[in-house]
Every structure is written in structure tokens, then in C-alpha cells.
Amino acid sequence: MKALRYLALSLAAVLFLIPFYLVLRNGLATEQEITAQSWTFWPSEIHWENFVALFSNPAVPMVRSMVNSFVVAVLQTVGQLLLCGLAGYGLARIPYRYANVVLYLVIATLMIPAAVTFVPTFVVVSTLGWVSDLRGLVIPGLFSGFTTFLFRQYFLNFPRELEEAARIDGLGHWGTYWRVVVPNSKGFFAALGVIAFVTSWNQFLWPLVIAQDQDSWTVQVALSTFLTAQSIDVVQLFLAAAVSIMPLVVVFVALQRFLVRGVTETGIKD
Amino acid sequence: MKHGRAFWLFVGPFAIGLLVFVYVPIGWSLLLSFFEARNTVTPTEFVGLRNYADMLTDQPFLSSLGTFSVFAAFIVPLTFVLALALALLVNQISFLQGFFRSVFFLPTACSYVVASLVWKLSIFNGVRFGLANTVLGWFGAEPVAWTVSTSPPWYWLVLVTLRLWLQLGFYLILFIAGLQRIPQHLYEAAWIDGAKPGWQTLRYITLPQLRTTSVAVVLLLLIAAYQAFDEFYNVLGTDRGYPPFARPPLIYLYYTALGSGGQDFGHGSAGAVILTLLIAGVTLLQGRVITR
Known part of the structure; x- marks a missing residue:
């Protein structure tokens, strides 16, 4: 019973954290990785230069x-x-x-x-x-x-x-x-x-x-x-x-x- | 007299602001609602109740109330049941309780704009690499155009899950607070009388003791759904405008009063007055609950 409770809560917690995962994954990857045929779970390397691009984008x-x-x-x-x-x-x-x-x-x-x-x-x-x-x-x-x-x-x-x-x-x-x-x-x-x-x-x-x-x-x-x-x-x-x-x-x-x-x-x- | 000066020293600044930014707008808007007021806020053409008659026979306005009803019919019971269920689970554990509570509450840190971005461009992106379509693809299903398909209206799944994720934590906290106010001796007495922990105590102690919290939660959920704007605007709207379906009242009002077709404050004000009267009825009930 106790184990079931923790299982249910953990499942719900994972679902609740998915959007945060997506924000980080998509924000630190490259466009190619996001739009690739198969799901990229995490960018192969973190693209910190995306920050530079974002903050220098005049639009x-x-x-x-x-x-x-x-x-x-x-x-x-x-x-x-x-x-x-x-x-x-x-x-x-x-x-x-x-x-x-x-x-x-x-x-x-x-x-x-x-x-x-x-x-x-x-x-x-x-x-x-x-x-x-x-x-x-x-x-x-x-x-x-x-x-x-x-x-x-x-x-x-x-x-x-x-x-x-x-x-x-x-x-x-x-x-x-x-x-x-x-x-x-x-x-x-x-x-x-x-x-x-x-x-x-x-x-x-x-x-x-x-x-x-x-x-x-x-x-x-x-x-x-x-x-x-x-x-x-x-x-x-x-x-x-x-x-x-x-x-x-x-x-x-x-x-x-x-x-x-x-x-x-x-x-x-x- | 001395008390009068002290009173206005404390209350005066707020009272003036309340007058200027709440009462004057409402009064002005009442006035505008009886005038033809396109692109002007000082109209001269009195039209009586015509704006109201127009609004109450306007199909898009009425269907915006229908849209609210459909949305509320999904989001209110779903949020209520899931927030209560998770609150019961969180309240029953001791190890990692704070962790789970924080995780479920964390989405409250996001704005509806941020959530719309994630839902529209990542989870429910209509292309193959969207998360939902990727998962469907693992089972061999075809990708679904979540936000643009009207039959079946998949956009409801997008909008309801978005709001559910974002607001659940708030109500979870309210339920946990409610649960922690239930006196422990009620449960102990029930156990002595032979009640089994679980459904029996939930049915006969927990739920009745949560009555005040439950009523307040339902009303808060209804009022929040009535004001839905952000996620509809950001998920379904584009720079070419808003689709003709799924327009809740505030979306409708926004495009009527301030949309690209010119500012129509007469109809916009009449709509605002009607919506205000409708919601005032519901909040009156809530006022009873919170001031009790």
C-alpha cells in the first residue's frame, strides 16, 4: 500500500516535471536536434552560445x-x-x-x-x-x-x-x-x-x-x-x-x- | 473628527485609487454601453438598450458562453478530483512529503504564456517531432494536428491539460491545508468504533470535514475558468488572428473591443456589463463562503 502510494506520486511527479525538462532541452539544443526523426532525450552537448544569440537578437x-x-x-x-x-x-x-x-x-x-x-x-x-x-x-x-x-x-x-x-x-x-x-x-x-x-x-x-x-x-x-x-x-x-x-x-x-x-x-x- | 482625519490618512489613498480605477471605469462603461461608441470614449449618439440587444442576440457572444461551459465542465471536476487525490496521497506519507508538494506546486511559477509555448510547440506540436506525436509514433499511430483540428476538437485536450498542470498545485495546497485542520481524534474515535482506514474514513470523516474547502475550491475554479484568456490566446491565436472556434468570453471581448476591426467600446462595454453581472452572481456565493 505504501509502495503503491509512492509509485503513484512518483509517476505524477515525472509527468509534472516533463514541461520543465522540455523547456531546458529545447532551449539548450540545436534546431536540428529538436526536429530530428527520432526523439533526442538530451542535447549531445549543451549549447550555451544560444544565450548569446538570444540576448543579441534585435527582434x-x-x-x-x-x-x-x-x-x-x-x-x-x-x-x-x-x-x-x-x-x-x-x-x-x-x-x-x-x-x-x-x-x-x-x-x-x-x-x-x-x-x-x-x-x-x-x-x-x-x-x-x-x-x-x-x-x-x-x-x-x-x-x-x-x-x-x-x-x-x-x-x-x-x-x-x-x-x-x-x-x-x-x-x-x-x-x-x-x-x-x-x-x-x-x-x-x-x-x-x-x-x-x-x-x-x-x-x-x-x-x-x-x-x-x-x-x-x-x-x-x-x-x-x-x-x-x-x-x-x-x-x-x-x-x-x-x-x-x-x-x-x-x-x-x-x-x-x-x-x-x-x-x-x-x-x-x- | 480626530478619528475622521486618522481614518482618511490610512484609507484615503486606497479609496481614491479604488474610485478612479474600479468605480469610474465601471460607471463609465455602463454609460458607454448605452451609446454608439466606435473608436471614441466620449460618444454622443444615445442608442438605449440596442448594444445589449445586439449582444444577447449575437451568435459569437452566446457561443463564447457555451465555450466557457464546455471548458468549465472539463477543467473544474478534473482539477478538483486530481488535486484532492494528490493531496490525500501527499498528506499520508512522511518521507519526501515536502519534495512531492514542491514538485506539484512548481508549475505555479510558470505563466500561462510559458505553458502555452511548451504545449503548443513541444508537447502538442502537430508535426512528427512533437512529444505527443512521438509517443503516438512509437505505437505506430499517425501524427495528430492537435491545435488546428476541429473534428475531433483535439484543442480541448491541449487547453485542459495545460490549465490542469498549471493550476493543480494551488488547489493541492488548499486541500492539504484543509486536511491538516481535521482533528486527529475524529479518526481515532472512528477506528475504535471499528471503521477501517481508507474508504470508510474518507467517506464519513475526511470529505464532510473538507466541505468548506471543497465549496471554495469549486467556486475559485469556476471563476478562474470564466476568466480564461491567456492560454486560449497563445495556443490558438496567430499573428493572422484568432480562429472562429473556441472563443471564451474574454477572448471574444478582447477582439470586439480592442481587435483589429477597430475599437467598439459600446458593444464591448455592454458585453463587459453582461459578463460582470453573470460572474457577480457566482462570486457573491464565494463571498459568502470566505466571509463566513
Whole structure:
């Protein structure tokens, strides 16, 4: 029985790893090896020069699009934690006559996935003149009702004694938040932050809509453009895919603890 | 008054953004949906409910809802059952548990664009050297044109396996978290009462205890399938456009509102409003589950 379990899991694991194997095999081989009559399990020698070819290919703005993706993901992560954290704390802890009105406005947006409203958002952002602009890529994604709601739920359960101690020391709401609440909530911030970074790095529809000039492409838009183009260099495409997942593989290995917590926090609250 | 200032200091920046980037777009789009708005966002020709009438009688729009239904009918139960099965297996072992969990979760690091690339150009490439066709070749079968064949519609196999691979790990983690919250004493009591570990405890303890998780997972899966765009666009789309079949709602909306045929914000907005109302119903249910 135990052996069967390990057998089933190992089989599933092999199936799950095949796409990663294919990315590496195709990215480091030659086109002849990929298109050969019989399956090449692994390139006879690793063609590191493919990297040089990829990064010097003028049709593939690899460096530029990776930098764009990185800037967007960092700004969205920091921005979301800052704005939604503050708002979540205000909604959870500061008594105010209209707090409930604001809370209902936040909760109402939970019913509407941002992707479904990409047309209206595009209308507003293009009116602001933010098409093919870093602001257009970053700012509309910062105001996540869902993240604010999660922060509020978290702060509702934050130990009040810690805040009261800070109050006695003469700190106001602002000081309490930055000196006591945030330092004692690092795990939660890290969990939501990792999820925000991964989501931002991998998002496609919004960058596709808004990043119309090549200079503003994120790496996902760049990959997609080559994938759907008339003629493609298969080897370079797979190598580009490998390069594009590197930052996230690092995040996954280094921060898995927070990632797993982030998934359970954002998936189901109970 | 003092509280009011503190409140807006914390909530104000977010509230302004929410207003400008969520509420204004929705309001504007409601407005646009009652106007003839081709290539303009400040239209003047009021057409009443005509855009809505057009959308609700538009065959491609209705068939995009059909496409979503077919996709959901495959992907929701498949992901649910496999994620639960793997979660049960992973949860029962101790040696290498972390390893297996990481392997199944690793695809979450890939974007749908990367997965589409692998599925379209390597696994389900229609030529002889594609992985699936290579395996078929070992058994003497002819190569299959996976992504372009419409009868049988093999593209469903491509799209469903792609999403299954990419999203399974996320739901696996949710199920494992759910399993670990089940109190151990429930199982011990059942064993004392003579229940056999296996089907009996699964049927009478594990599944009922996972009810909240299960409902949430089904709703999350449905909402995610409703928003499917990336893999359809990248697997089936080319630089010459998108084929006339397999267009889920967002693909349809994308080509209506922003496609090469010119920007039609009136119809696009009406479509967005209809889709929003449909999904709001489902997410309302989810809201009940998560706020409970």
C-alpha cells in the first residue's frame, strides 16, 4: 500500500516535471536536434552560445522586457502592501462614522474580477494618456479590494494588548501601525507580498492591452509576440521561456514557506 | 473628527485609487454601453438598450458562453478530483512529503504564456517531432494536428491539460491545508468504533470535514475558468488572428473591443456589463463562503 502510494506520486511527479525538462532541452539544443526523426532525450552537448544569440537578437527585447517586468512586479508588490495594508488597518481599527460605507464599497468589488472589466479600465487609463506607459502598467493593479479585505481580516485578529501598550507610550494610530503592528506582522506581509509578486510577474491580459509599444512590453508580452509570430526561432523561444521563469524559481526556492502561507491566506479564509 | 482625519490618512489613498480605477471605469462603461461608441470614449449618439440587444442576440457572444461551459465542465471536476487525490496521497506519507508538494506546486511559477509555448510547440506540436506525436509514433499511430483540428476538437485536450498542470498545485495546497485542520481524534474515535482506514474514513470523516474547502475550491475554479484568456490566446491565436472556434468570453471581448476591426467600446462595454453581472452572481456565493 505504501509502495503503491509512492509509485503513484512518483509517476505524477515525472509527468509534472516533463514541461520543465522540455523547456531546458529545447532551449539548450540545436534546431536540428529538436526536429530530428527520432526523439533526442538530451542535447549531445549543451549549447550555451544560444544565450548569446538570444540576448543579441534585435527582434527579441529580452533585457528590456525582463527589466520592465521586474520594475512592474516590484512596484506592484510594494505599492499593494503599502496601500492595502494601511487601508486594511484603518478599516479594522479606526472607528469612524463612514467606515462601514467604505468597507461595503471595498467588499462590493470582490464580486467583480479585475480581468472581466479590462475594457472599462482601458478606457479610463487611455484617457489619462497612460498607454504604453509604466504608470498604466503598474497603477491600476494596485487597488485590490481583495488584498485590503484580507488585511482587514488579519488586523481584526491582531492582539489588541500590543496596540494598547503602544498607545500608553504615547503613539498615535500612525506610530502604532508602523512601529508595532507592521513589525509584528512580517510573516503576513511576506505571504501576501510573494503572491503579489508572482501574480504580477505572470500577468498577461492587462500588459497585452496596455503595453502597445515594444519598449513597454513585459516579458510575457514579448514571449507571446514571438510565439504567435509568423516565423519563429524555436530554440531561442524556449531559452527565453527558461530565462523568464528564473526569477520566480528563485522566489519559489527561497520563499516557499511564505508562498504556501500566501496561497492558503488568499485561497480560503476561515 | 480626530478619528475622521486618522481614518482618511490610512484609507484615503486606497479609496481614491479604488474610485478612479474600479468605480469610474465601471460607471463609465455602463454609460458607454448605452451609446454608439466606435473608436471614441466620449460618444454622443444615445442608442438605449440596442448594444445589449445586439449582444444577447449575437451568435459569437452566446457561443463564447457555451465555450466557457464546455471548458468549465472539463477543467473544474478534473482539477478538483486530481488535486484532492494528490493531496490525500501527499498528506499520508512522511518521507519526501515536502519534495512531492514542491514538485506539484512548481508549475505555479510558470505563466500561462510559458505553458502555452511548451504545449503548443513541444508537447502538442502537430508535426512528427512533437512529444505527443512521438509517443503516438512509437505505437505506430499517425501524427495528430492537435491545435488546428476541429473534428475531433483535439484543442480541448491541449487547453485542459495545460490549465490542469498549471493550476493543480494551488488547489493541492488548499486541500492539504484543509486536511491538516481535521482533528486527529475524529479518526481515532472512528477506528475504535471499528471503521477501517481508507474508504470508510474518507467517506464519513475526511470529505464532510473538507466541505468548506471543497465549496471554495469549486467556486475559485469556476471563476478562474470564466476568466480564461491567456492560454486560449497563445495556443490558438496567430499573428493572422484568432480562429472562429473556441472563443471564451474574454477572448471574444478582447477582439470586439480592442481587435483589429477597430475599437467598439459600446458593444464591448455592454458585453463587459453582461459578463460582470453573470460572474457577480457566482462570486457573491464565494463571498459568502470566505466571509463566513
